[in-house]
Amino acid sequence: MKRMIVLSGPPGSGKGTQAELLCQRTGFAHFSTGDQFRFEIAQQTEIGKKVNEYVKQGTLVPDPIVLAVTKNFINHNQDKGVVFDGFPRTMVQAQGLDEVLNDNHKEVDCAIFIELALAEIIRRLTDRRVCRNCGAIYNLSFKHPKQEGICDACNGELYQRVDDQEPTIRKRHQVYEQQTQELISYYRSHNKLWTIPGEIGKDLVHERIMKIVYEA
Numbered sequence: 001m002k003r004m005i006v007l008s009g010p011p012g013s014g015k016g017t018q019a020e021l022l023c024q025r026t027g028f029a030h031f032s033t034g035d036q037f038r039f040e041i042a043q044q045t046e047i048g049k050k051v052n053e054y055v056k057q058g059t060l061v062p063d064p065i066v067l068a069v070t071k072n073f074i075n076h077n078q079d080k081g082v083v084f085d086g087f088p089r090t091m092v093q094a095q096g097l098d099e100v101l102n103d104n105h106k107e108v109d110c111a112i113f114i115e116l117a118l119a120e121i122i123r124r125l126t127d128r129r130v131c132r133n134c135g136a137i138y139n140l141s142f143k144h145p146k147q148e149g150i151c152d153a154c155n156g157e158l159y160q161r162v163d164d165q166e167p168t169i170r171k172r173h174q175v176y177e178q179q180t181q182e183l184i185s186y187y188r189s190h191n192k193l194w195t196i197p198g199e200i201g202k203d204l205v206h207e208r209i210m211k212i213v214y215e216a
């Protein structure tokens with residue numbers, strides 16, 4: 001079984017949902033840099049203050065900050081498998097991750113990239129709503145809450161992330177595309193790359209991921 005899993009995909013490809021499903025099934029720890037940064041911003045921590053502008057504008061947080069947060073997470077989850085969600089996003093981060101794992105006698109076991117066309121991404125993201133209280137994710141076209149604007153799980157208020165509006169989505173996608181080609185080549189050259197077409201839908205994507213993770 002693979003234990004150190006990089007899960008990547010453009011914003012809106014469902015990588016967050018897939019990471020959660022995978023963690024539920026395996027008991028692995030979920031490390032989402034995006035979630036982590038939103039948490040730091042909400043708590044107004046030192047890191048939160050540093051990353052606020054980048055996250056709001058959909059540009060990348062500088063590598064040293066991302067790597068410091070990652071190192072901290074890995075050190076606190078020594079005995080667990082980890083799903084890295086939305087990280088690494090740059091070559092510096094990929095190499096930094098290899099170094100941190102290496103120091104812990106571990107390595108990335110596989111890098112799974114979910115692929116999705118831009119038109120579909122825009123459609124999915126502009127319909128996405130998130131619970132302000134528990135972080136649950138809804139979609140107005142295929143996973144709507146029972147009551148408009150209210151979370152089914154905790155009655156929290158649903159909101160649209162500021163970076164889920166179309167101009168920012170385009171920007172985030174462009175940033176993603178620019179950075180990803182190198183990462184794909186990197187993991188391919190180490191025989192660790194797997195790609196899955198996001199169009200096949202949530203359940204089939206999940207099945208494929210499970211197969212990859214459980215395969216020797």
Ligand code: AMP
Binds near residue numbers: 037088093163172
């Ligand atoms: P996400 O939730 O993965 O879409 O990330 C939301 C935002 O957090 C991104 O647009 C970036 O500003 C920031 N972010 C998340 N992960 C990273 C990362 N690995 N490197 C740099 N910035 C990141």
